[in-house]
Amino acid sequence: MLSLVEHYEKYLGPIEHGWNGSADTTEMPFQVVECRGGTFEGVSAFATLGMSRNELRSATSRKVIRQELLLAAPTDFGPRNIPGLLQQIAAEAIARGLAYLRGDIVGPRGFLFERKAFEAVYVTMPVYFPEPLKTCRSDEGYDIVIAWLVPITRREALYVREHGWEKFEKLLEQEDPNLCDFDRASLC
Numbered sequence: 001m002l003s004l005v006e007h008y009e010k011y012l013g014p015i016e017h018g019w020n021g022s023a024d025t026t027e028m029p030f031q032v033v034e035c036r037g038g039t040f041e042g043v044s045a046f047a048t049l050g051m052s053r054n055e056l057r058s059a060t061s062r063k064v065i066r067q068e069l070l071l072a073a074p075t076d077f078g079p080r081n082i083p084g085l086l087q088q089i090a091a092e093a094i095a096r097g098l099a100y101l102r103g104d105i106v107g108p109r110g111f112l113f114e115r116k117a118f119e120a121v122y123v124t125m126p127v128y129f130p131e132p133l134k135t136c137r138s139d140e141g142y143d144i145v146i147a148w149l150v151p152i153t154r155r156e157a158l159y160v161r162e163h164g165w166e167k168f169e170k171l172l173e174q175e176d177p178n179l180c181d182f183d184r185a186s187l188c
Helices: 004-012 083-096 154-163 166-175
Strands: 015-021 027-036 043-049 064-074 119-126 135-139 143-153
Touching: 004 015, 004 027, 004 043, 027 083, 043 083, 043 166, 064 083, 119 154, 119 166, 143 154
Parallel strands: 064 143
Antiparallel strands: 015 027, 027 043, 043 064, 119 143, 135 143
């Protein structure tokens, strides 16, 4: 059984950096780490580490879910505000007591990154990554689910809300965009 750190490093690459405080130096109840050199060359994976210590519930089934969040970005983009974004999204889930489910949209909330078209994130399974990354067994014996946050445009967010996440994922399959490219064009 791998620890969560070992799990990340096996599938996402070695942890290069970590953040445990917010921009205003408030200590967070979890960390954000950046892994490099994993599945894709030129892609860094940013992930929460310790969010899964909180029992969250499914909004649909009320099932307990232990969850960590993942966001993939071009390595040359750097961290910019990605750690803060993950901290904010994770802290909201913890405060609500609700896990993010496949097809959920967080936002739109204005531009996530300077000079980029993304205004929301779409929650899905980490399908670009090796299959075993999706879940990890904790040292305490519970399963941890890794949710992938994909930056999306305002139009894409509206498309998901109007047509459902299943249609959006079919559109993703048809168009096959590079979801790790922060300069990609909107699909809608």
